[in-house]
Structure formats: structure tokens, C-alpha cells
Amino acid sequence: MNDSLFDLIFDIVRHIPGGRVTSYGAIARCIGAGGSARIVGWAMHAAGAYPQIPAHRVVNSKGLLTGKHHFATLTLMQERLEQEGIEVKEDQVVDFKQLFWDPATLSDM
DNA sequence: GACATGACGATTT
DNA sequence: GAAATCGCCATGT
Numbered sequence: 001m002n003d004s005l006f007d008l009i010f011d012i013v014r015h016i017p018g019g020r021v022t023s024y025g026a027i028a029r030c031i032g033a034g035g036s037a038r039i040v041g042w043a044m045h046a047a048g049a050y051p052q053i054p055a056h057r058v059v060n061s062k063g064l065l066t067g068k069h070h071f072a073t074l075t076l077m078q079e080r081l082e083q084e085g086i087e088v089k090e091d092q093v094v095d096f097k098q099l100f101w102d103p104a105t106l107s108d109m
Numbered sequence: 110g111a112c113a114t115g116a117c118g119a120t121t122t
Numbered sequence: 123g124a125a126a127t128c129g130c131c132a133t134g135t
Contacts, residue, residue, distance in 0.1 A: 005131065025118050028130085034118090036130035041116035043132090060117060067116035114134085122126075 005031050009043035010050065012103045016057045019085045020101035021093055023061045030103040045070055056080040063096025 008031040016022055024040040040058070044067055047053035056077040060066045068077035068091060078088040087094035 023118090024116075028118075034130070035120090035128085036132095037117035037119090038115060038129090039117090039131045044116055046132090055116085058116085061119095065116095070116055112135090115132090118129090120126105120128080122124105 005036070005039050006043045006046060009040055010047060010053055013044070013047060013053050013055065013058055015103070015106065016054055016101055019099070021057050021059055021063070021081070021086060021096065021099050022101045022103060023059060023063075025061050026100075027058070027103050041067065054080070057084070057101075059093055059096070063093035063100075065091045065093070 024037040028037040044055040
């Protein structure tokens, strides 16, 4: 089942520090998928079965909560981000670039 | 087994 | 600068 990019994506998303967010493309690049950012999205969908995978911390390159429609509730993603201390305005992460966490940067700045 | 689609991104026109 | 198109892997039908 695993042995695919999915497994790598899960590992990265699972390592996202609290209060931080990352983008699909960043993960896709980290796993070497390049432009296969879609797979990351699909991986997140599959991650829905893995509560340990904070898919809510993964947004698109614009910081938009594009995947919030796939959560239990449309507000669940935003609510969770707010719990992490992340401000969300109009389905968009505030200071996204500031809260952005690069999967290759396991250290926080 | 093949076709179509999908939570995106980058590049090219 | 904006719009359109390709790329990429997996899942669903």
C-alpha cells in the first residue's frame, strides 16, 4: 500500500511543528515530486484517516485553506489553525509567509 | 485495463 | 501582468 510518495508525504506532514503551516508544493518538492503537488493533496485526503496527520496545517501556496471542504466541517480546519495560534482570515492564513514552514527546514529559523 | 478527475504548482504564451 | 496549458501520481468509475 505505501512505498509511495504518500508515505513520504505523511511523514513530512506529521513532522510539521505546531503553529506552523506548509504548502503542497513545498512538500511535493521535498519528496522530489516536483510539480506533483496534486498528489500531496490526495495524500492529505488519505491522511483524513490518520488523525495524527495535521492536514489542516497544509494549505496551498497562497495560504488559502483550499482543502477545508474535505474536513469534517468547513470550520474545522480554521478552528484547528486558530487553536495552534494561527490567524485565519477569509479562509486564508494571516502572515502565511511568516508562519510558513519548509519541510526541509526541520529547525524553526 | 483504460479514461477521467483531483485538497496544486510552475512554466509558457 | 494575466490567462492558459502542461506536469505529476494515485484513486475512482
